[in-house]
Amino acid sequence: MQIDNTIFLMGRISEKSNRYLTQEMGKIGLAGLAPSHGDVIANLFKYQEISMSQLSSAIFRDPSTVTALVNKLKQRGFVQTRKDEEDSRVTIVSLTDSGKALEPHFQAISRDLYDIEYQGVTDEERKTLQCLLAKINSNF
Amino acid sequence: MQIDNTIFLMGRISEKSNRYLTQEMGKIGLAGLAPSHGDVIANLFKYQEISMSQLSSAIFRDPSTVTALVNKLKQRGFVQTRKDEEDSRVTIVSLTDSGKALEPHFQAISRDLYDIEYQGVTDEERKTLQCLLAKINSNF
DNA sequence: ACTAAATGCTTTGATATCAAAGCATAATTC
DNA sequence: GAATTATGCTTTGATATCAAAGCATTTAGT
DSSP: OOOHHHHHHHHHHHHHHHHHHHHHHHHTTTTTTTTTHHHHHHHHHHHSSHHHHHHHHHHTOOOHHHHHHHHHHHHHHHHHEOSSSOTTTEEEEOOOOHTTTTTHHHHHHHHHHHHHHHTTHHHHHHHHHHHHHHHHHOOO | OOOHHHHHHHHHHHHHHHHHHHHHHHHHTTTOHHHHHEEEEHHHHSSSSHHHHHHHHHHTTTHHHHHHHHHHHHHTSEEEEEOOOOOTTOEEEEEEEHHTHHHHHHHHHHHHHHHTTTTTTOOEEEEEEEHHHHHHHOOO
């Protein structure tokens, strides 16, 4: 029968987090965008410039999905793209000024999310959780 | 910045599980169906008969999504529906014989999934994980 | 009893997502 | 160096999903 419901719980937590992120993104001018759009932006904070395929690997989404995500972000004015000079197949994505301006808001949202997550959870437990999830993730 | 990546890991594990479930469902005659369809069926193993709205609560999906899920399962011949006699608004869903025949396969898939998840994880750790996830889930 | 509110479900429209196929361009092989 | 294979990306088509609106029917309020 059912051994436990950990997989189920991870799914639920994941969905609730996404709901929360979507809601908070709406408050900082990103209404109508999904968590994955946020993932794109977050990776641009980290790497400044990144190709479509690197983005695809970084956010674990199909290349065709990344095309759609970046198109939307471009249309909204948060990112821009240019062709790579060395390899004309490659498209390189970067933040516009209005994209860069989001960074502090992203940090705040991220902090808030983890505050919610870890209410009543000790640092010790947090580390244990982190370890266990990393191990389970590598089991698949 | 980023405090940890537990939320991210839960999302990844959840997606990988879903990928696995979809694949295994394909092997038992459920190709083209999603994990949520499996959730509907699993709840019917548990309750035999259940209304659309109860199903909606049980699988945490919008009522309109449940309508679509059940329609597809009906079309494939795994479930059937009837009107409740007491309240004609209510639709009650139940398994057909070919739906019931899936139960042992579901048990096997569920077992296999947990075997994968818990490779190299002790019973103690499993309990800890279960506890922490339950707490975090209730934090949202 | 009649109206208003609530409940159960479905339809419609929008969207993120993936898979498959297509189209370039680059790299490799012969 | 021409042909094949690989790589990077996009287009197209299908689907699960939700939100909003709609339609019944049941319940509550007066």
